[in-house]
Amino acid sequence: MKAVGYYKSLPISEAESLVDVEIPKPEVSGRDLLVRVKAVSVNPVDIKTRQDREGDGKLQILGYDASGIVEMIGDEVTLFKPGDEVYYAGDHSRPGTNMEYHLVDERITGRKPASFGFKEAAAMPLTTITAWESMFERLLISRIPAENEGKSVLIINGAGGVGSIAMQLAKKLAGLRVVATASRTETEEWCRKMGADQVVNHHKPMADEFRHQNLPEPDYILCFNNTAMHMKNMADVIKPQGRICAIDSIRGEATGDLNIFKSKSISFSWEFMFTRSAFKTFDMVKQHQLLNEAAGLFDKGVLICTKNEEGGWLNAENLKKAHKRIESGSMIGKLVLSV
Template structure:
């Protein structure tokens, strides 16, 4: 089968930033299933790993990345019980294993869900990683509940990004929160409003911008951009006994002591935690993806697909990475096989 990977971390315009090669199809064992992939999407984690995984040395074998896919189950392992051959599935995968930039992929069934039936393959491929991340931070980490939290305020930093775009919809349509999202360009402001944000504020003067919407402080803050950059603003804006969650990677220490006076809780989210550590509740990602699929089919959530590239080639994958690295994309970029 064809796979696309890299042996050296190179700028995306370099000829060998991605290379095509042939790889053997390995039959599944244990909880693994073998999926014939139909479409993948690209996330910031893809280009960050491509830029850093082989910075100082050339790898012996090409590294295969990619953490979003839709496809059909071809075979199942001896312990797999959730799926059968022919099932249509979607998933984000496991960062410790080969990714989805290949024609067939082995993936643990416990982190796989049944694909939505009423949206296109490309629309479904755009969603697993961002939807899982947004769902987990709101429901598993912050433990928000539509009955007890309805009507509360939430500030979403990075509203137009992949995770923010799903978080806006979940916060508004499922939790019933008053949503304030950050965006700065006319097109990203419009995108956030279209997804359900009640107010859109500029991140460059966050405290004053939020307060100009009529909220002196907010109940919940989620950061999808840079916890260091917005830390002081979050400390100032969070209500006493409020909750803050983040997915970003701090480059400097975060002073949690600043939250003590208000008894504010802080929560990290990494979508790969369950698969990396084979947690006891690893199968929860299977259940979440099934819930997410139902929400798409019910039109409660809309896919954030914005760009579709046809054809599984190294050049097309380079183009997808180039688009994402520009920092100007809205919504998701999908590659159809």
């Protein structure tokens, strides 16, 4: 079967950074589903993994979002049957979704929203899981709007893939006042479309932005980009005893900056949506349940798809273009490819 992968970590401009390959069709067993992949999307984690994980001459296949049709099931599968349409974000420790047929554990797979095509569905799993877990599991935000009356959340990088769905969850499910960051006219407009009540510029001192718009100190902050760069801004504006969740690793000397939150007794949490699959936690099936609940919300129109660009059919040339697009830092929403 056809797939796209790499053998060595190279700049995306290099011809061999991503290559078309032929590999055997995987064999299904246990709790795995064999999925005929119909669409995939590209996330920043694809770029970070390609840049950081050396192939060492062995084929590496990226891809952490997919939608498709279940072709075969393992002998322990109970949640799906052949012919079911599914969507999922995969497992960081296994070969990715950039292939025609893919194996995925049923416990991290959801039913595809019935109202979505495969491309729309492929855009949503990773970012939805990340935003959902960040808000409701890491920050312990209530899903009862009445309990959040008067509370607000600051979402840094609102127009990115995770921010785009997080704004919707914060507004539609939690009833929070949503303040998002954006620095361009088009990203500000996108944030408002996704549910932001106010938008501030993350390239300016955050405290000044909050004072200028007479905004209250946020009870919660979701940092979805460059955690180290935003440490001081977050410390300046967050409410004492507030909570922060971040997804972007802090590297080098910047790790010491966590002390900046001590005087306000801030709770700081990490979110990594691959934790459950990587460590085979007892509650892995929560991601199956989460995706199914999200599918219902998409079908009811409570949440909307954040697909904003299409990159054509999956092959090395088009996937390189998609990686370049993500690396540009100007991507709004999600980018998908057909398989």
